[in-house]
Amino acid sequence: MPGRREQVLDAAVQVLGEQGTRALTHRAVDARGNLPSGTTSNYFRTRDALLAGILGYLFERETAAFATLAGAPRPVSVDELAGRVGALLRQLAGPARTLTLARHAIFLEAAHQEALRVELLEWSSKLWAWAGEWLAAVGSGRPEKHARQLLAYGDGLLLDRLARGGDDEFAPEASLAALLRALVADD
CATH class of the missing domain: 1.10.357.10 (Tetracycline Repressor, domain 2)
Structure with a gap:
C-alpha cells in the first residue's frame, strides 16, 4: 500500500500527464487521488514545490x-x-x-x-x-x-x-x- 505522499505524487503525475500543466493544481491532485481536501497542500505548499x-x-x-x-x-x-x-x-x-x-x-x-x-x-x-x-x-x-x-x-x-x-x-x-x-x- 503506497504512503500518502506517494498517493499525492501518483495523482499529480496523472493530472499532469492526462491534462497538462495548466490543470495541475492542489485541488485537482486531491480530486484525482480521491484525497481529502488540502492533502496535496500539506505535502507541497506551493506549485513549485509540487513540481x-x-x-x-x-x-x-x-x-x-x-x-x-x-x-x-x-x-x-x-x-x-x-x-x-x-x-x-x-x-x-x-x-x-x-x-x-x-x-x-x-x-x-x-x-x-x-x-x-x-x-x-x-x-x-x-x-x-x-x-x-x-x-x-x-x-x-x-x-x-x-x-x-x-x-x-x-x-x-x-x-x-x-x-x-x-x-x-x-x-x-x-x-x-x-x-x-x-x-x-x-x-
Whole structure:
C-alpha cells in the first residue's frame, strides 16, 4: 500500500500527464487521488514545490526502469542496442504514456525554472553515463556525447508519437539502428 505522499505524487503525475500543466493544481491532485481536501497542500505548499516533488518521483520511477535495463547484459551489437531502446520507447509511448507525458511537461517547466533544470541535469548526467556504457560496448569512441544524441533522438521520437499519434505500429528500431551506426562510424 503506497504512503500518502506517494498517493499525492501518483495523482499529480496523472493530472499532469492526462491534462497538462495548466490543470495541475492542489485541488485537482486531491480530486484525482480521491484525497481529502488540502492533502496535496500539506505535502507541497506551493506549485513549485509540487513540481519539484513530481520531478523527483519521476526520477525514482524511471531510475527503477533503467536499473532493470542496466542489469541486463551489455548489448553486443548496434542492432541489439536498437532493439532494446526501441522496446523501451514502445513502453514509454504505450503503457507508460501518462508518465512520459508528465515527464515531458516537467522538462518544459524546467526551461523556465532554474531549480528544476539543475535537478534535471543531475539526473540526466546519470542517464548519459549509463547509456554511454552501452554505446561503448557497441563501438562508440565518444560514448557520452553519443548517449546524449541517442537519448535526444529517442525523446524526439517519443514526443512525435505522443503528440501526433498514429494508427501504425510504433517500430523505431530501424531508425535507431541507422542513427547508432552513424554515431559509431563518427569516430
